[in-house]
Amino acid sequence: MASETEGLLWRKSSRSPSNDCVEMACRDDWRFLRDSKMPDGSYLKFTAVQMARFLNFLRSQTSDPV
DSSP: OOOTTTTOOOEEOTTOOSSOSEEEEEETTEEEEEETTOTTSOEEEEEHHHHHHHHHHHHHTOSSOO
């Protein structure tokens, strides 16, 4: 059985030149997050709406742009 993340295009912030970053990928209405240091490890899966809420929460917790 193929992994649901197989074939995804993972992207990370251009502000993070090292491999110590969170990567994100999209498929249909799903958003996936993983640790770039462990690409074959576990990942988080959100709907697009859940991801938007998660990012809004993060933005509300810091003065730095997310």
